[in-house]
Amino acid sequence: MNYDCLIVDDETLLAETTCEYFNMFEVRSAYVTSSEECLQFLEKNETSLILLDINLGQDSGFELCKKLRQTTEIPILFISARSSDDDILIALNIGGDDYIQKPYTLSVLLAKVKAVLKRYGSRVSVEEEDSLSFGEVEIDEQLCRIRVKGIDVKLKSLEYKLLCYLANNRNRVVTKNELFLQVWEDTFTSDGTLNVHIRHLREKIEDNPNDPRYIKTVWGKGYMLEDRLS
Incomplete structure (x- = not known):
């Protein structure tokens, strides 16, 4: 059943x-x-x-x-x-x-x-085929996977949704509350849960998770996915 x-x-x-x-x-x-x-x-x-x-x-x-x-x-x-x-x-x-x-x-x-x-039960929509590629990271919406330097990296569903939302809002500060509402779709999520998911994403896409190139912490506000070539 x-x-x-x-x-x-x-x-x-x-x-x-x-x-x-x-x-x-x-x-x-x-x-x-x-x-x-x-x-x-x-x-x-x-x-x-x-x-x-x-x-x-x-x-x-x-x-x-x-x-x-x-x-x-x-x-x-x-x-x-x-x-x-x-x-x-x-x-x-x-x-x-x-x-x-x-x-x-x-x-x-x-x-x-x-x-x-x-x-x-839902996926993040992608308006353009190339809109979620940044730096050396390419997002495959069909498989909920990413490629980093051409190598496939599998993400959990929520990690994928979080990365897509940050990528769609690249080069601007996304507050924690915005992520709770738009990614988690509720107001019950804790800062600790968000921080752990951010860390897992960094471990999968960054050369050095402790000195991230893409996902930046904006202290006291939230996070920003930085794409210098946009």
Whole structure:
């Protein structure tokens, strides 16, 4: 069967309540309470998004995320009562797309999930075939890939969308709020999530990510994709 959202949380009552709430608002959802149940569920079903708790009894949501990332690129949103910066950075660096802290309000969580489903259901449009080429970087909109110096580099969907938006707005400062609204399509995204995605993009397109040629940080404002030849 196909689902919009799979909730993986060992707090059974919370997982069940969240699942029922989502289904009331036409977000087709299911829940499991362990890593093993999650992997078994995905063998027989498909889902467009996973809400994943870090603490799963004897299991770790971090380890489950690593396993899932070996076979799928669907969005994974971590949900956890843990609030340390280290936990958030680990979650994002191992393949999580966002981090939501417990306790959460069901209506806010639903809005977040709907925004993510909408975001991953569409691609950034490209008006001109060559409009998203800059420097030694060429963007292939059909494959959601880029070529850097003629070498193919695969991007995750959100990395691709972020790069396209910056490229379409090259040589001007794009604020963080603008990126949240235009790329993430919501106002719930954290600065940490954006910073991690920017860093991953730099690692894939820059010769020296610590001294970027293209994606510049404009302190206190946002980012700018600089194309000196435009």
